[in-house]
Amino acid sequence: MAKGTLICFISLFLLMGSKAASQDTVTVPLHFRAGFDIGGPVMHLLNNDISSYGVLASLDLNQAVSLDAGLRFTSFSTVEYNYNYSSSGTSVVIGAGYNFMKPKTARGKYYAGIGLRYGLSFYSQEASGIKYTNEWGEGESSIPLSHHTGHFLEITPGVRTELFKGVTIGWNVYMRLLISAGAGKDLNPMWMPGYGDATSGMTTGAEYYVSFSIPYKKIRVIIKPKREEEDEEGEEGAEDSGTTNTTTGTGSTSGGRL
Amino acid sequence: MKVVRFISVVSAIMLLVLLSESCAEQACYDNTDPMMNTLLLESGTGATVEAASIVVMGITATDTIDFVDAKSVSSFSLPLDPGNDVSVFYIVLDGITDTAVINYTRHPHLVSAECGYTFISELTGVRTTHNIIDTLIIENQSVNLDGERNLNLFY
Numbered sequence A: 001m002a003k004g005t006l007i008c009f010i011s012l013f014l015l016m017g018s019k020a021a022s023q024d025t026v027t028v029p030l031h032f033r034a035g036f037d038i039g040g041p042v043m044h045l046l047n048n049d050i051s052s053y054g055v056l057a058s059l060d061l062n063q064a065v066s067l068d069a070g071l072r073f074t075s076f077s078t079v080e081y082n083y084n085y086s087s088s089g090t091s092v093v094i095g096a097g098y099n100f101m102k103p104k105t106a107r108g109k110y111y112a113g114i115g116l117r118y119g120l121s122f123y124s125q126e127a128s129g130i131k132y133t134n135e136w137g138e139g140e141s142s143i144p145l146s147h148h149t150g151h152f153l154e155i156t157p158g159v160r161t162e163l164f165k166g167v168t169i170g171w172n173v174y175m176r177l178l179i180s181a182g183a184g185k186d187l188n189p190m191w192m193p194g195y196g197d198a199t200s201g202m203t204t205g206a207e208y209y210v211s212f213s214i215p216y217k218k219i220r221v222i223i224k225p226k227r228e229e230e231d232e233e234g235e236e237g238a239e240d241s242g243t244t245n246t247t248t249g250t251g252s253t254s255g256g257r258l
Numbered sequence B: 001m002k003v004v005r006f007i008s009v010v011s012a013i014m015l016l017v018l019l020s021e022s023c024a025e026q027a028c029y030d031n032t033d034p035m036m037n038t039l040l041l042e043s044g045t046g047a048t049v050e051a052a053s054i055v056v057m058g059i060t061a062t063d064t065i066d067f068v069d070a071k072s073v074s075s076f077s078l079p080l081d082p083g084n085d086v087s088v089f090y091i092v093l094d095g096i097t098d099t100a101v102i103n104y105t106r107h108p109h110l111v112s113a114e115c116g117y118t119f120i121s122e123l124t125g126v127r128t129t130h131n132i133i134d135t136l137i138i139e140n141q142s143v144n145l146d147g148e149r150n151l152n153l154f155y
Helices: A002-024 A037-045 A226-239 B002-023
Strands: A025-037 A052-058 A065-079 A083-099 A111-134 A137-164 A168-180 A200-222 B035-040 B051-059 B064-073 B073-079 B088-091 B096-112 B116-128 B135-138 B149-154
Touching: A037 A052, A037 A200, A052 A200, A065 A111, A083 A137, A111 A168, A111 B096, A111 B116, A137 A200, A137 B096, A137 B116, A168 B096, B051 B073, B064 B073, B116 B135
Parallel strands: B035 B149
Antiparallel strands: A025 A052, A025 A200, A052 A065, A065 A083, A083 A111, A111 A137, A137 A168, A168 A200, B035 B073, B051 B064, B051 B088, B088 B096, B096 B116, B135 B149
16 A cells, blocks of 8 residues: 555656656757957957957856856057057966856857956066156166066956857957056056056956857756746745746756846 | 847947947046155244245256246155256255255156156155255155155255
């Protein structure tokens, strides 16, 4: 008797599970992406002072969160009437991105979200000629080549779409917050590779990436059945008036979003 | 398709913003001239006093440069010679002339990409004649863009 009850209970449980999965499950492919910034070379055509080449890789951890890492080489040189300045170096960023799109809409192809990254810049700078003039006359000096390490934070809202299978294109705006330029308060770099004008505590701009994506895993994201939700509302009544459209998945799936 | 269209339109706008930003030339609006600020004090009491008249000139190898010519002032500001580690001034207080020699070291300081660099100085020593000046002492060694008082002149 007890054995029969147990079998019946398990059967009902499995039946409930399969009902939920068949009605509100979205299969989302997770990708590994590796791409390069096309904004840097385009900017070089417009502004000869800056050469910047960046690559970015990201790994989807689930349908919403991805792990991002980037590497960028930048060189900057400028000749003004009162100074010559040059800097060059490599910057590394590492952080995470969050996709705000519904899994059903995004389907692993689209991204509209925000990233937060920590950046390190390993750079050298020098000013071969500096002139300063006041009522006395002119003074000349120079800053010899020196090596420094800078730190910054990067907030990157952006979008990305699949151009065709295996290739995505996207842009993100960035807002970089300087933690430290590492060169002392008097000789902040005019251009810190990976950050920009380090005389300012914040820099903004945009990056355009073309990426190649490889799906490495598929996950199911379970969305709470509407009927079940209504039933729950009826049962719970005034006890809990707030409901959500999605809920957490099972196995390798994770939480649904707006 | 809607998503692709949205992303394309926003991308085009972003590209235009980026292009317009890269073409923008900016002028220098920052203060680039560090000044050595001096306060006039009454010898003995240390109280701030107003000089009836003050004239300060810089002395170069070939010429003098007028920096200050004012009446009823209790402080004045002077630039230092960016080409040398010493500046010499004639200070004419209430019609009586003294000579002050200021020694310092110079360091470049980045103001901004638009303005370039200026030279900030660290005062290392002062000497004066004593026709009217009692003492001239260093209050703050750093002659920078902060506008802080550097010297106390007692007379």
